[in-house]
Amino acid sequence: MTESTQDPPINAGTRELLTEIETRCHANPLYTRRIGSFGFLELEESWGDEATIINTARISTTNSRITDVSQCGEREKNLLYQLLSKNHGTPFETVHFRWRVIAPIFVLRQWMRHRICSYNEFSQRYREPITAYYVPDSEALTVNGFEVLTPDLLERYEARMNGLHLFYQEEYNAICQRIQQAEEAGTIPVIKGGKNPYRARARELLRNAMPVSTYSDLYWTINFRSLMNFFNLRRKPDAQYEIRQYADAAFEMFRHKLPLLAETMERVLRESS
Numbered sequence: 279m280t281e282s283t284q285d286p287p288i289n290a291g292t293r294e295l296l297t298e299i300e301t302r303c304h305a306n307p308l309y310t311r312r313i314g315s316f317g318f319l320e321l322e323e324s325w326g327d328e329a330t331i332i333n334t335a336r337i338s339t340t341n342s343r344i345t346d347v348s349q350c351g352e353r354e355k356n357l358l359y360q361l362l363s364k365n366h367g368t369p370f371e372t373v374h375f376r377w378r379v380i381a382p383i384f385v386l387r388q389w390m391r392h393r394i395c396s397y398n399e400f401s402q403r404y405r406e407p408i409t410a411y412y413v414p415d416s417e418a419l420t421v422n423g424f425e426v427l428t429p430d431l432l433e434r435y436e437a438r439m440n441g442l443h444l445f446y447q448e449e450y451n452a453i454c455q456r457i458q459q460a461e462e463a464g465t466i467p468v469i470k471g472g473k474n475p476y477r478a479r480a481r482e483l484l485r486n487a488m489p490v491s492t493y494s495d496l497y498w499t500i501n502f503r504s505l506m507n508f509f510n511l512r513r514k515p516d517a518q519y520e521i522r523q524y525a526d527a528a529f530e531m532f533r534h535k536l537p538l539l540a541e542t543m544e545r546v547l548r549e550s551s
């Protein structure tokens with residue numbers, strides 16, 4: 279059984295990631311959030327706004343267009359409401375958001391069930407794993423005041439996670455040493471530049487030992503119609519606490535970016551429940 283009371287040494291890629299998170303939090307404070315023990319969410323870019331939706335819908339009925347959201351009067355607000363409440367979905371597909379998500383793999387596994395969007399993820403084939411795993415906070419540890427994971431069990435959980443990360447690092451370093459020795463002995467060719475297939479195979483196999491609490495890093499690009507579905511499903515109390523934290527943070531950023539659309543969405547949701 280692999281356990282260790284020592285934290286695994288943070289690898290170079292993880293150190294760079296930590297610096298990048300700090301830089302992004304300073305550069306974009308309204309649209310960044312640290313989540314949980316290592317997590318991070320940023321609304322990096324968005325395209326379109328309420329005016330885009332109004333103008334798209336108006337192709338059906340009129341040549342009248344608005345230039346931006348400041349021109350949204352009662353007629354436009356009512357049009358937004360009518361479109362949303364009557365499920366005229368396609369105008370809402372014309373507004374897009376790109377998020378940077380650093381989350382544990384078990385959260386991302388739930389996230390990936392949302393198919394109407396695009397993902398680009400950190401690769402453990404090409405890189406060593408991020409040296410960070412999910413540690414539950416006090417809210418995550420208890421249900422109605424009952425401590426599901428006691429401090430003692432949490433300590434053992436952390437020791438197990440440390441052990442798995444250490445196992446990866448020690449075995450990977452050992453394999454790299456053997457590869458180097460074999461290269462020096464002429465048993466295998468020296469590969470200059472590009473990807474080394476021996477080290478790549480080691481990463482492909484050793485990543486199987488990494489727990490689902492390990493953090494991963496991805497870009498998530500999604501249109502508003504699908505984002506609304508994500509909010510509806512993942513902000514509900516029955517969604518798992520950890521993905522809910524991300525969905526709630528994403529919603530707050532979205533609300534700050536497009537307040538009229540957020541308000542209309544909340545009104546429709548309230549009325550439908």
Ligand SMILES: Cc1cc2nc3c(=O)[nH]c(=O)nc-3n(C[C@H](O)[C@H](O)[C@H](O)COP(=O)(O)OP(=O)(O)OC[C@H]3O[C@@H](n4cnc5c(N)ncnc54)[C@H](O)[C@@H]3O)c2cc1C
Nearest residue numbers: 388390391392393394395504507508511512514516517518
């Ligand atoms: C609380 C909770 C518990 C869950 N538990 C489980 C579980 O135990 N096991 C499990 O497998 N999943 C589970 N899920 C995942 C859930 O079933 C959905 O897969 C996930 O929430 C993505 O939702 P979606 O399909 O609406 O989103 P998307 O994949 O983004 O799809 C958006 C919409 O596009 C349409 N669409 C997409 N693909 C198709 C298609 N192939 N055919 C027809 N229409 C399509 C649908 O209208 C869909 O609502 C759970 C989700 C939640 C929120």
